[in-house]
Amino acid sequence: MKQIRKYLTELSNAHGISGYEGGARDIISGYLEKLTDRVEIDVLGNVVGIKEGDGLKVMIAAHMDEIGFMVKHIDDSGFIRFTPIGGWFSQVVLSQRVILHTGKGMVYGVVGSKPPHVMKEDEKGKAIKIEDMFIDVGAKNKEDAKSLGIEPGTPVTLDREVVDLANNRVTGKAFDDRAGVAMMLRALEMMETDATVYAVGTVQEEVGLKGARTSAFGLNPDVAIVAEVGIPADHPGMEKKYSDTKLGEGPMITVIDAGGRGLITPRPVLEWLRKTAEENGIKYQLEVAEGGTTDATVIHLTRSGIPVGVVGVPTRYIHTPVEVLSLEDLLNGSKLIAKAVESADKYFGRKE
């Protein structure tokens, strides 16, 4: 548990919106250097740790990018307007403390808006739109803000570090999908296999599954696993009639996502992941999701088709600064991935 907590904490606390994953990638490639035989970074910025073997080629993918914002312009008074990068619910963004990653270093700011005291009655009941919010870095005017290194294109992330909750549960800002990366790294440590393993930190998942697409094409694996977060239905606002999935009940294996418009997991992959879990005493949950999708969708449709499945750690409140998961689920997800890589040849081995 200690090791995976360390991975998750370091990775979630790192910063990197889509297309600007450098902060997370540096940490990931550092670990991949130790856990694999060689590390490569491709044109889009995906990082690949390659474990040489003489068996099947198995790809494990987890995206490195987190949702965030980008500076659009600075007004004359020094307030900064920004655009969301990735899927944000506007009410989550309000009043957050943020970090602007400028060429001169990190600059702290807060997301401000009109105070409730001066709102008209009809404004009070309404959600404030992101386009009506702004970042206040303490600048006195436009020139002052510019002198801090802020300009159109400056990436912005949330300022929120991982802390422990009760029962080995933790909360942080970027579990989607640094939890997947942590799961992948821990799985690499656990596995004993003669497969060739490609452990990939992908880029730009949150803005269109981009890195996984080129990476899967280039690596051309025989089979792939995506390490992700899944949405449990175990808190107020989530109804049992939709799903019975819970935190602490083990990693989720996706059956379909986006109502089948995303991934329909191939039956042999489902059998492989389920049997591997059952044979190794790892509890798991099946997920039928109506919204959202993952890198697996594009990996599946690469070249003439690649068998792929998703192992998702149940994570509450995703796409907020207070995502919550159970470290036990995360560790069990690693075990499942490690064991699945070990047994991949049995299910997908090339017939002589």
Ligand SMILES: [Zn+2]
């Ligand atoms: Zn994700």
